[in-house]
Amino acid sequence: MARPNRSEVFSPDESCIVHVISRVVRRCFLLGDDPLTGKNYDHRKQWIEKLLQHHARFFGIDLLCFALLSNHFHLILKSQPDIVATWNNREVARRWLMLCPKRKLRDGSPAEPKETEINSIVNDAVKLKHIRSRLSDISWWMRLLCQKIAVRANSEDEATGRFFEGRFRAVLILDESGLLACAAYVDLNPIRAALAETLEESEYTSAQRRIESLQSPDKHSDRFLAPITIDELRDELGARPSSSGYRCSDNGFLNMSGQDYLALLDWTARQPVVGKRSVIPADTPAILPIIQPQLPRSRSPFFPSTLSVPWYCLVLQLTRKPRHGTRLSRFLNLVRRTYLRK
Numbered sequence: 001m002a003r004p005n006r007s008e009v010f011s012p013d014e015s016c017i018v019h020v021i022s023r024v025v026r027r028c029f030l031l032g033d034d035p036l037t038g039k040n041y042d043h044r045k046q047w048i049e050k051l052l053q054h055h056a057r058f059f060g061i062d063l064l065c066f067a068l069l070s071n072h073f074h075l076i077l078k079s080q081p082d083i084v085a086t087w088n089n090r091e092v093a094r095r096w097l098m099l100c101p102k103r104k105l106r107d108g109s110p111a112e113p114k115e116t117e118i119n120s121i122v123n124d125a126v127k128l129k130h131i132r133s134r135l136s137d138i139s140w141w142m143r144l145l146c147q148k149i150a151v152r153a154n155s156e157d158e159a160t161g162r163f164f165e166g167r168f169r170a171v172l173i174l175d176e177s178g179l180l181a182c183a184a185y186v187d188l189n190p191i192r193a194a195l196a197e198t199l200e201e202s203e204y205t206s207a208q209r210r211i212e213s214l215q216s217p218d219k220h221s222d223r224f225l226a227p228i229t230i231d232e233l234r235d236e237l238g239a240r241p242s243s244s245g246y247r248c249s250d251n252g253f254l255n256m257s258g259q260d261y262l263a264l265l266d267w268t269a270r271q272p273v274v275g276k277r278s279v280i281p282a283d284t285p286a287i288l289p290i291i292q293p294q295l296p297r298s299r300s301p302f303f304p305s306t307l308s309v310p311w312y313c314l315v316l317q318l319t320r321k322p323r324h325g326t327r328l329s330r331f332l333n334l335v336r337r338t339y340l341r342k
Contacts, residue, residue: 010172012137013081017064017253019182020138022146022168023072030153030163032070041070044153045204048073051145053224056247058095060084060136062226064179064253067189068204074186076173078226080248081136082239089128093121096131099144142168180254183261184268191269194278199265207265210258226251228258 010016024030031048033040045068052075056063060083064076087095094113101110102117121128134140150163173179187207190196199207210228212221223246230252240250254261269280 010079010138010170012079012133012139015079015081016138017076017078017173017179018138019171019173019186020075020077020142020168021072021171022142023165025162025165029070031068031073034070041153042203044149047152048145048149049204051148053246055099055141055145056224057245058098058135059141060087060248061138061141062248062251062253063206063224064226065183065186065206066204066225067186067202067206069189069193069195074189076179076183076186077138077141078253079136079138080239080251083241083249084132084136086239086241087132087135089122090118092128092132092135093118095135096121138170176255183254184265187265188269191278191280192273192276197278198280198284199262199269207262211262214258214262220246223247226253228252228254228256228261230255 010018029035029041031041031044033042048068049066052063052066055061060080062078062080064078065074066076067074084092097113097117098110102113103111105111121131146164146168153163154160171182173182187199187202187205190202190205191199196202199205200211202208206222206225209222209225212219213223223244226247227250242248242250256264266280270282272279
């Protein structure tokens with residue numbers, strides 16, 4: 001059976017949230033430690049994270065979560081066509097030329113476009129329309145990302161041909177409870193795969209970057225990521241372009257504070273899951289006391305400033321009744337069993 005076109009799943013002209021996964025060919029360990037050859041490709045994860053930072057800065061797409069593993073990676077992306085619509089023609093052209101530069105600096109980074117290069121796009125109405133649409137198109141984000149990774153990796157290996165096994169997998173996220181479950185799934189990937197024991201040790205994940213930023217605010221380790229918190233009392237309605245310029249917008253994506261989200265991740269990672277190899281060891285200190293001194297209190301009117309797992313689960317249940325057998329259903333059943341025994 002033929003796969004549906006991406007345009008049938010999500011459109012660049014409509015805001016949507018998508019979980020994307022891309023694997024290297026034959027599931028080889030070409031992005032990390034390869035147990036068969038003894039080679040280590042962890043430096044390629046640094047490439048990918050730098051590319052993610054670059055894309056987050058110039059695309060009209062928010063990067064909500066990411067996890068880079070040895071043979072695949074996960075991203076949660078939110079397209080923001082309403083923000084792209086606020087950019088004038090010159091800004092659209094400049095951003096595109098920073099993503100697909102005509103010239104590069106000696107270090108390989110894109111050079112600032114010249115006036116003639118910008119005008120070549122601005123003066124072509126058809127081309128400009130297509131480029132404006134591409135800037136909020138998740139397919140184009142993935143196309144450029146995977147292309148740049150493949151070209152650089154093949155050049156390093158002196159190889160040709162495919163680097164990724166096929167087109168990326170995309171799962172449309174339809175509600176907040178599904179987004180919370182998916183975000184936790186992505187951020188906990190290294191722990192569930194027995195690659196790390198704690199959130200702080202989960203290399204190349206959005207959770208680790210958020211923790212680093214909370215512990216050392218001057219580093220701004222998560223400035224390219226979308227903020228977590230939606231503050232329904234204070235946030236403005238509509239498009240909110242980023243004030244820092246390091247990401248598309250300043251819109252949050254969950255109705256909880258960053259403190260509550262990280263504590264929920266920490267609690268979830270301590271619960272055994274059938275089919276997964278690892279959990280956070282029971283004697284490991286909880287993450288909340290570690291980061292508590294640096295964290296502000298929650299400003300959300302709906303979530304407390306300290307974690308109450310049964311309370312979160314009640315909210316999830318009221319938000320959406322999960323289908324039997326889904327990850328969210330299994331997660332809620334685990335919580336019920338844990339707390340009803342007490």
